Amino acid sequence: MITKPGHDQSSPGRPCWNKDYQPQALRVELADGGFYLFPYNRLAFVRFESGNEYDTIHVSLDTHEIQIVGRNLRGLGLAFHKFIVDWVRELPGRYGSQAEDDQAWIASITVQEAQGEHDGATMAQSFKQFQAYEVRRRP
Numbered sequence: 001m002i003t004k005p006g007h008d009q010s011s012p013g014r015p016c017w018n019k020d021y022q023p024q025a026l027r028v029e030l031a032d033g034g035f036y037l038f039p040y041n042r043l044a045f046v047r048f049e050s051g052n053e054y055d056t057i058h059v060s061l062d063t064h065e066i067q068i069v070g071r072n073l074r075g076l077g078l079a080f081h082k083f084i085v086d087w088v089r090e091l092p093g094r095y096g097s098q099a100e101d102d103q104a105w106i107a108s109i110t111v112q113e114a115q116g117e118h119d120g121a122t123m124a125q126s127f128k129q130f131q132a133y134e135v136r137r138r139p
Contacts, residue, residue, distance in 0.1 A: 016106040017076050020086035026059075028066060028109060029089035036111055038064065040083055048077035054107065065114055070106040 026043075028036040038061055047058040055073035059066040059080065068076070068088060079085045090109050 014091060016070065016091050016104055017079075017088040018086045019079050019084040021084055023084065023086045026085055027087035028111060029087060030109060030111070031090040031092075036064070038066075043083075046077065046080040048074065050074065061114065063114055065112050067108075067110040067112075068106055069108045069110075070104065072102060072104045073106070076104055 023040065025040060026038045028038065030036075042061040042063060044060045044062055046060070049056045049058075054069050054071060055077075057068040057073055057077050057080070059068070076085065076088070088106060088109065090106050093107070
């Protein structure tokens with residue numbers, strides 16, 4: 001049986017993430033039913049942290065910071081590397097207790113507006129300063 005990464009085989013209708021080979025944007029679905037759409041061209045970096053009980057993925061865009069916490073998220077982190085994550089969503093706690101050792105489960109997703117150096121205006125200003133520095137540096 002072939003299943004998609006993050007797909008809970010015991011609950012076929014409730015995967016916590018999905019991949020697509022040419023997504024234009026990342027959809028982030030929250031537990032309250034709301035969602036965000038983030039164009040992939042706004043992605044600055046992704047950081048994966050493995051933990052004893054929970055893994056954490058930090059997705060940094062020029063306008064927002066996304067924190068994804070759950071179990072067995074390494075495959076999801078690697079999928080971000082290839083820009084093939086179509087969407088992610090939180091699953092209720094009852095799915096976490098049912099998840100097997102190799103199944104991904106997203107316990108929580110936090111989305112915040114970027115502060116300081118990652119917000120769009122500051123990044124644009126930093127780029128302009130860099131360009132001005134490069135022009136001054138040339139002989």
